[in-house]
Amino acid sequence: MAREGNLEAPTRHPLAWTEANFWDETRLESELERVFNICHGCRRCVSLCNAFPTLFDLIDNSSTLEIDGVAKTDYAKVVEHCYLCDLCYQTKCPYVPPHQWNVDFPHLMLRAKAVHFKRHGVPLKAKILSSTTTVGRMASIPVVAEVVNAVNASGVGRKLLDKTLGVHPDAMVPAYHSRTARKRLRHAKAEGTATPAGRTHGKVAIFATCYCDVSLPQVVDDLHAVLIHNGIPTRMVMQEVCCGMPKLELGDLDSVRAYKERNIPVLAALAREGF
Template sequence: MAEPTGTVREGSLEAPTRHPLDWLKPEFWDRQALEQEMERVFNICHGCRRCVSLCHAFPTLFDLIDNSASMEIDGVAKNDYAKVVEQCYLCDLCYLTKCPYVPPHPWNVDFPHVMLRAKAVAFREHGAPLSARVLSNTRAVGKLASIPVVVQTINAANRNTTARKLLEKTMGVDAKARVPIYHTPTARKRLRKLDGQGESKPAGRTRGKIAIFATCYCDHSEPGVVEDLAAVLTHNAIPVRLVERESCCGMPKFELGDLDTVRKYKERNIPVLANMAREGWDFTAAIPSCVLMFKQELPLMFPDDQDIALVRDRFFDPFEYLAERHKAGLLAIDFKQSLGKIAWQVPCHQRVQKIGPKTGDILQLVPGTEVTVIERCSGHDGTYGVKHKTYALSRKLAKPVENRVAQADATHFTSDCPMAGSHIAHGLDDKPAAEHPLTLLRKAYGI
């Protein structure tokens, strides 16, 4: 297939723009049109190859091309396109950090949206295996696993070799992968008495009071991180409460291509959040993927929804929020304890929020603290790092990060994504173990 013609070959020097996801239009679901767009984009990627080290999707594509009879994209069978799609976990890094041909460049390459479209079409045509549907139903699994007595049984089974081998056979969860530990009571139950009372000054884009979206993962598997977030905000005299009601943000179903279920979650979450936003509340969550869902993915799926736009503008990464307060001189810096050397892995879904290294900036305010920044993917991505089909690849992707952590010889290892942190620490035999940066900040405050 020939390269696109009629346009300059140089990459755009302008900031990337993102077009909405046209999933509500009939042509989005047309397989022939999808395959034509995949062929066009794959051909451009073949001629560039800058993203070869980001994930396994690009090596898969380039191997298919290089091993074909023509050694061009026209030599790759359309049925093999699915092999590339399977390896993409929609981290968005290729779009925002590597590709020179994203809009406003006239070639208009949006590799993640093409992959998402392919996942959505495949899901609508064929559904998904039971294991994928269960693993992506994080709220339901968490609720079941956090029931008293049940929680001890599930956690014990997850530590049992025989049970893990059975789980691998039945649900496709690799027996060697680290899986979540479930807790009771959950974060929302532990913090239900937060009342959001008090007063605090607006600062920058922050309005002075904030509600925590607990997230499925933290609510059931890392409730201590939500407690740390609340403690840090309270220490800074910021009125804080929980979001009144919450469903899953939708990211696990989004990555599966189940866009109709994403819409159902949106219809549960957005009215609650929009009403709270009108009452003056900002929002935050301790999982970058959940923040990104409200900041980027839902606004791109529903570009004309004013309530979604309102929530988007009021949602903050925790350290982005604290940095806004610090810029206005309103962040407490009464730190009691140095943190020493920290190796910080920056999660992909935080990097693509375009907020800069705010976590590192805040942690380095602690006297006697040095942060080594590691901007490389953990290879976890929710289910990619636990599925038997992709676990070995996820370990390969995590290895450069593990090497950097080991080389840093740090006192602490941290990642804003608890799942990414746990995955990397697992490869290091927990030497050091993963700690959330909010946990470290609370420790520095001595609260």
């Protein structure tokens, strides 16, 4: 029997999304009930995000003060608040595998999101906002970027954004840059002699991410400058697409797989070159 909490890394089981049981709504519901009940008895994660307070409020406001007093239709309210940061699994939970209770809260939330996505889909606005590669490419075209930034900075533009894409008028929205990180650093060739350090070969290929590429290119520029200053051969990953996180948060696993199939060969080739 595994001990409750220890200093060993948890065992993470792969998401079983290719198995039929994964998509079975009755099984999902009973697994949600099982894990929610364990969390109710534990409550360590109450401060991590809004998923746990939502769950505990549902239980505390129910007629039985237990998980059986919560309507199953309300489980989605908990799932909605999880943004899959993995903090509860990685840092807090003493019941992760190999513990026999086998609690993997983020994977369970992801499963619930995936089942919901498959059954109900998501609104067009969620699809647009999560298509960060496409949106970033379009919004970072010279002149278009300036127009988009001006509209996003105006009261009228923010009202429009609220009405069309559901972006709250007070929410921070990123600026777009036409001089993207990949444009700025396309000539970076990772020249020089790499000095292996530990298990690494001492060479770096930067996976910029959509956000840093088009909205925070200075961060990538700075990172590159620091690495070069320290004698570390550095280049960009030039053919990357979205890492898939926005689609993962929607439970759109097919899109995540499509991105993975484009990114992994590029990254694997770089890894074989010693990056």
